[in-house]
Amino acid sequence: MSISVDTxxxxxxxxxxxxxxxxxxxxxxxxxxxxxxxxxxxTDACKNLANVLRTASVRTPLGEANIIENLASLLQVTLGQQxxxxxxxxxxxxxxxxxxxxxxxxxxxxxxxxxxxxWFDIKQKDLIRTICGFxxxxxxxxxxxxxxxxxxxAATLLVDLVRYDEExxxxxxxxxxxxxxxxxxxxxxxxxxxxxxVKTYINMIEQVYTSGEYMEELDxxxxxxxxxxxxxxxxxxxxxxxxxxxxLNFLLDFLENTDILISNKEEKERLEEIRKTISKITIxxxxxxxxxxxxxxxQLLLERFLNMAxxxxxxVHQYAHCIELVEKYNLSKLLLDLYQTTENxxxxxxxxxxxxxxxxxxxxxxxxxxxxxxxxxxxxxxxxKDMLKRNQFLTIxxxxxxxxxxxxxxxxxxxxxxxxxxxxxxxxVDDVAAKSEATRILTNLIKTIWVEKDNIExxxxxxxxHIIEPITELVRTSTYPVLKNDGVMALTLIFSDPDSKSxxxxxxxxxIADAPVVDISEPSVNEDEPQQAPPKPELRSFLQVLxxxxxxxxxxxxxxxxxxxxxxxxxxIEAARSAVQGQEAVITTIKSSALEKLEAIKNDSELYKYSxxxxxxxxx
Numbered sequence: 001m002s003i004s005v006d007t008x009x010x011x012x013x014x015x016x017x018x019x020x021x022x023x024x025x026x027x028x029x030x031x032x033x034x035x036x037x038x039x040x041x042x043t044d045a046c047k048n049l050a051n052v053l054r055t056a057s058v059r060t061p062l063g064e065a066n067i068i069e070n071l072a073s074l075l076q077v078t079l080g081q082q083x084x085x086x087x088x089x090x091x092x093x094x095x096x097x098x099x100x101x102x103x104x105x106x107x108x109x110x111x112x113x114x115x116x117x118x119w120f121d122i123k124q125k126d127l128i129r130t131i132c133g134f135x136x137x138x139x140x141x142x143x144x145x146x147x148x149x150x151x152x153x154a155a156t157l158l159v160d161l162v163r164y165d166e167e168x169x170x171x172x173x174x175x176x177x178x179x180x181x182x183x184x185x186x187x188x189x190x191x192x193x194x195x196x197x198v199k200t201y202i203n204m205i206e207q208v209y210t211s212g213e214y215m216e217e218l219d220x221x222x223x224x225x226x227x228x229x230x231x232x233x234x235x236x237x238x239x240x241x242x243x244x245x246x247x248l249n250f251l252l253d254f255l256e257n258t259d260i261l262i263s264n265k266e267e268k269e270r271l272e273e274i275r276k277t278i279s280k281i282t283i284x285x286x287x288x289x290x291x292x293x294x295x296x297x298x299q300l301l302l303e304r305f306l307n308m309a310x311x312x313x314x315x316v317h318q319y320a321h322c323i324e325l326v327e328k329y330n331l332s333k334l335l336l337d338l339y340q341t342t343e344n345x346x347x348x349x350x351x352x353x354x355x356x357x358x359x360x361x362x363x364x365x366x367x368x369x370x371x372x373x374x375x376x377x378x379x380x381x382x383x384x385k386d387m388l389k390r391n392q393f394l395t396i397x398x399x400x401x402x403x404x405x406x407x408x409x410x411x412x413x414x415x416x417x418x419x420x421x422x423x424x425x426x427x428x429v430d431d432v433a434a435k436s437e438a439t440r441i442l443t444n445l446i447k448t449i450w451v452e453k454d455n456i457e458x459x460x461x462x463x464x465x466h467i468i469e470p471i472t473e474l475v476r477t478s479t480y481p482v483l484k485n486d487g488v489m490a491l492t493l494i495f496s497d498p499d500s501k502s503x504x505x506x507x508x509x510x511x512i513a514d515a516p517v518v519d520i521s522e523p524s525v526n527e528d529e530p531q532q533a534p535p536k537p538e539l540r541s542f543l544q545v546l547x548x549x550x551x552x553x554x555x556x557x558x559x560x561x562x563x564x565x566x567x568x569x570x571x572x573i574e575a576a577r578s579a580v581q582g583q584e585a586v587i588t589t590i591k592s593s594a595l596e597k598l599e600a601i602k603n604d605s606e607l608y609k610y611s612x613x614x615x616x617x618x619x620x
Contacts, residue, residue, distance in 0.1 A: 003029050004065045011061035017052045021062070024049045028070055039082045042074065046088035053095035063096055063103040072110035086119065087130045094134040104142045113138070113145060114152040125169065132158070132174035139178060143185045150182055150191035159192070162200050162224070164207035164217070173220055180223040183230040193231040198241045201228040206250050214258070218270050225277040232284055242285040243294065251282045252304045283329050302347060322357065326364040333371045340376060345388050352377075352394035359401040369402055369409040374416050381421040383428065392425070393434055400441045403448055410448040414461055419445060426470045436483055439474040442467045443490035450493040456500060463503045468494070468510040472542040476515070484549070485561045488568050495571040504575045505583070511572050512589040515541045543593050550611065551597035559606050566610035569594070573617050591618045 003025040012018040027045035031037050049067075052058055071089050078086055093112060096103045107113070116131050135154065139145040149155050161175040182188040205224050208217045232238040242248065255278055262268040285291065286305060325331040332355065339351045355373070358364055379385070380395040399418060403410040413419050419442065426438045446467075449458055468491070475487035494500075494507055515538070540548070546569065549555050550562045569590060576583035595618050601611045 003067050003070050005029065008061055008065040011064070012058070015058060017055075017058070020048050021052055021058065024052075025062075025065065025067060025070075028067070028074070032070055032074055037077075039078075039085045043082075043085045043088050046071075046085065046092050050088055050091035050095055053092060053098075056099065059096050059098070059100050059103060063100065063106055068093065068096060068103065068106040068112075069110050072112050072115065075112065075115050083122070083124055083127055087126055090116070090127075090130045090134040094130070094137040097134075097138040097140075101142060104138050104145060107138050108142075108144050108148065113148045113154065117152055117154050117157065120154075120157045125171070128161070129169055129171040129174070132161070132171055132178060135178045136174050136181070139181050141181075143188075146182050146185040146188040147191075149178070150188040155179065155182055155188070155192050156196075159197050159200050162204050164204055164211060164220075166211070166213065166216075176220050176223045176227070180227045183227040189230060193235055193238060195238065195241050197231060198228065198238050199245060201231075202242060202245060202247050202250075205254075206247065209250070209254050209258075215262070215267065215271070218267065218274070221274050222270060225274055225281065229277050229281050229284070232281065236288045239284045239288055240291055242281070243291045248282070248285060248301060248305070251278055251285070252301075254278050255282065256304075280325075280329065283325065283331055283334070287329065287331075287334050323361050323363050326358055326361075326367050332358050332364070332368045332373065336371050336373055336376050345391060348380075348388075349391050349394065352391060352398065356394055356398050356401065359398055362405065365402050365404075365406040366408055369406065369412055374399060374402060374409065374412045374418055378416055378418045378421055381418075381425050383424070386429070389431070389434070393437065396422070396425075396434065396437045396441060400437065400444055403441065404444040405448055407448055407452055410445050411458065413441070413445060414449075414458055419462065419467065420465050423465050423467055423470065432477075435470075436474060436478060436480075439470045440483070440486060442471055443474070443486045446471075446490040446493055450497065456503075459497070459500055459503055463494075463506050468507050469513075472510050472513070473516075476540070476542045476545045477538045481557050481561055484557070485564060488561070488564050492564070492568045492571055495568065495575045498578065501579060505579050508572065508576055508579060508583050508586050510542070512543055512586055513541065515539055515544075543590065547594040547597055550607070551594070551601060562607050563610040566607070566614045570614050570617055573614075587618070594618070 005022060005025055008025060009018075009022060012021060015021070024045040027041055031039075031042040031045075049062070053062065071093060075086065075089055093107060097107060113135075116134070119127055119131060122128075135145075135149055135158070139149055149158075158175045158179055161172055162179070163172065165172055179192065182192055201224055205221065205228070208214050208221055208224075211217075214221055232242070242251075255275060258271060258275060262271065282305070335351050335355055335358075339348055339355075342348060355368070359368055377395045377398060380388070380391055385392060399413060399422070403413045422438050422441050426435050429435060429438075445462060449455060449462060471487045471490055475484050475491070478484050478487075495504065497503065538545070546565050549557050550565050555562070573587055573590065576586040595615065598611045598615050598618075601608055603612070
């Protein structure tokens with residue numbers, strides 16, 4: 001098909017390179033019609049056009065003038081013998097397609113994509129580089145050509161180009177970009193996804209890493225890891241291929257050793273994205289049943305994998321990535337399955353560390369709860385496991401996070417009797433931090449259960465498990481304002497519930513209870529250990545601590561927490577007055593302990609509004 005020169009002339013009026021373009025297309029028309037073709041003139045014409053086509057405004061008129069169809073006809077008769085013409089013609093076609101979907105459509109309809117495939121066999125560097133550039137520009141964001149490149153066999157030939165070469169002239173980079181584009185299209189990706197591709201890509205990524213020059217190869221590395229992830233993510237056999245090739249150690253090496261200090265912010269962010277993708281590939285490669293079993297049998301590799309997943313610096317802890325690992329890759333299910341297959345406390349500790357980080361994002365909580373996490377981990381709180389303090393502490397942290405603001409998980413904590421295990425744990429352990437963390441499970445439970453309606457049976461079960469006492473102990477003994485306030489807010493919810501009179505009758509006595517008896521005998525002395533003064537025990541009762549925290553000027557609590565404490569006492573008084581059984585002793589005890597001190601609070605303070613309301617309630 002000849003190029004419409006007259007039409008083109010009208011379209012190119014006032015275009016700077018009009019003469020060059022018209023002379024070149026006339027030359028190509030003559031070349032197509034000639035029996036004896038002057039390929040050298042055609043090459044020059046294409047070279048001139050390719051240079052002009054760097055200007056976006058001429059791509060549409062040249063495309064509409066049938067130049068693509070003209071070049072398709074010429075390329076079909078080159079028979080691989082006119083290398084220079086082929087190179088320049090492909091440059092024209094590639095530039096015509098740059099950011100131009102209509103010209104990509106014309107290239108597809110002209111059948112040029114498969115015409116080019118046999119030219120790979122010529123193994124001429126300039127030609128292959130230009131083919132890659134043409135395929136890149138013509139396939140970008142255009143599915144029909146992406147599919148055709150895969151279907152005609154060109155994708156396999158492009159995969160064969162993928163390797164690490166520090167002297168790359170652009171061929172490898174463009175081939176990798178084309179393949180990454182193909183991997184984003186479902187049909188093309190399925191044709192691309194095979195063992196050969198996986199092996200080629202994992203080897204190339206490893207070569208870049210072992211060269212030590214990966215910071216110079218960020219473009220190729222980004223595209224390569226993205227392509228590899230996309231082609232394995234829906235295929236168990238290809239995920240298995242990575243393990244079968246013995247590449248898990250390399251992937252873990254990459255994650256462990258590429259966390260370097262980089263001053264350039266953009267490069268640091270790009271490397272972090274690459275590390276995220278590598279971590280996903282690692283998760284996929286180990287997530288099939290067969291490979292998880294193999295991984296478990298290899299204790300050294302398993303420990304490295306779990307350390308990767310549980311490392312404080314690992315990308316798994318980034319919020320968005322955390323969500324994706326749970327929702328898309330089911331990492332929580334994988335870890336919980338792994339947890340149940342081992343009695344090795346060290347491995348379980350690593351698993352728990354990873355699970356705790358996965359529990360941080362709110363969107364993950366329901367899914368992890370549905371993975372049966374609470375039931376699976378509850379036995380770790382048994383007395384028989386008390387020698388595994390680190391594991392118990394992580395378990396407590398996980399349960400605390402899961403039931404915070406998540407009603408479904410809070411119900412599971414009750415129905416699995418996890419909360420009774422927590423209460424027993426609190427009673428028998430001496431470690432202050434462990435007690436406080438475990439008590440926060442109870443406060444989270446209350447804050448989650450009590451804000452929902454129509455669950456009086458659940459509330460009764462919670463109160464009957466004697467959870468009020470550890471919460472009052474948290475407020476009484478803690479020196480941390482946040483922990484005190486946590487307990488105060490939970491207790492306030494309980495005593496603010498007008499529909500739960502039977503619950504309130506059980507809870508009220510704890511407010512005025514005496515402080516537990518403290519053993520203040522001399523501790524045993526081990527002469528081989530350095531001696532530290534034991535912490536001074538808190539001898540005041542819960543109510544005394546609460547009143548002192550509110551009223552004493554030397555109290556360093558934030559005023560808002562003092563106000564919250566006033567609200568708690570006010571709700572306790574209201575609950576005592578409305579209780580089923582006579583609870584006058586509660587009001588009397590609060591009045592005798594607090595009234596005089598409350599009245600001494602200055603009326604110009606921020607606290608006065610709350611303290612005065614409490615005073616008025618006590619005087620009624």
